[in-house]
Amino acid sequence: MAGGKPDKAPKLDKTAKKAARLEKRAASKARRQQIWQAFQMQRKEDKALIPWMLGAFLLSVALAVGIGAIFGIWLILLPIGIAIGILAAISVFGRRVQRNVYTKADGQPGAAGWALDNLRGQWRVTQGVAGTTHLDAVHRVIGRPGVILVAEGAPHRVKGLIAQEKKRTARVSGTTPIYDVIVGNDEGQIPLKGLQRHLMKLPRNITVKEMETIEARLAALGSRAAAMPKGPMPAGAKMRSVQRTVRRR
Known part of the structure; x- marks a missing residue:
């Protein structure tokens, strides 16, 4: 009590605790x-x-x-x-x-980017660093293995995309190892369901501090891709309307 007035702090504290309990239960x-x-x-x-x-x-x-x-x-x-x-x-x-x-x-545009966003651990994911209006895309992942470029889309288009992005990345990444992965079910590709496991099996080549340095360097490169859908595109979505939206962005 101060100046003859009752102290309201205990009552407010109890109210806050009760609200926190109710929020936790909800x-x-x-x-x-x-x-x-x-x-x-x-x-x-x-x-x-x-x-x-x-x-x-x-x-x-x-x-x-x-x-x-x-x-x-x-x-x-x-x-x-x-x-x-x-x-x-x-x-x-x-x-x-x-x-x-x-x-x-599996097989839907944006699926690989969605899978990368769900990676557990210290990974830095940048979606759509390169891409086409056909919704082919290359995503960049920075982790303890180094830099991993993950491509999704038609193989005859993404091979060129990933080669160009690898050259751009190599100019600023120095001696950091660069890996490339194409997501798919054909020979030499990594299935979507096995993408996270594949990345986790890569050797650890750099430290967390080096990851931060490389991330800052690569951020200056910007993106050469059209906007990709956030997550797998729903089944039955019209590709032409999506492509028109991508071109307008």
Whole structure:
């Protein structure tokens, strides 16, 4: 109390904490609803989803009980087996959803850029550093391996694009290794679903500090590409109307 007036700080603090709890609960509820909706959609499209999830759960429980039976502690290991089984079922669900998403996106303009934006770890992605009005594109990725140029589109067009961009990049990147990747399902190409795994397997050649230096140098090069769609272009979208939009930008 100050000057005979009650101190309102504790009341305001309690109100803020209550609001934060309510916000946290609302966010948690929204996440659960999203997961449930994703599960329902995947279940309708993937008839093997529930058998796979159930199999992963039962196998985990059976292993825990089996090991526990050998040492006479199966009652102790049963709850642990159930917990591991739930995690295994969730993991199966996540992997099958991811595979379904990549299958639908495969071959659509913008799919490679979308996959790169979902990379985990210290990667610097610049979409559409080169491209054509046919929605062929070259994306630039800077990571511990060095500079990776990732192309998507018609092979006879993107090979020239990626060669030109490699020359431009080499002028300012110095001795930094430059890799090139073409996303596709033909020989010598990397499938969309295996793009992230391919990049993660590349050797680490530079430090994080060197990454920042190279990123600053390459930013000065600018872009030679038309605007690309943000994410895979929806199935059934009219290519001609999209191309006209790209030309106007």
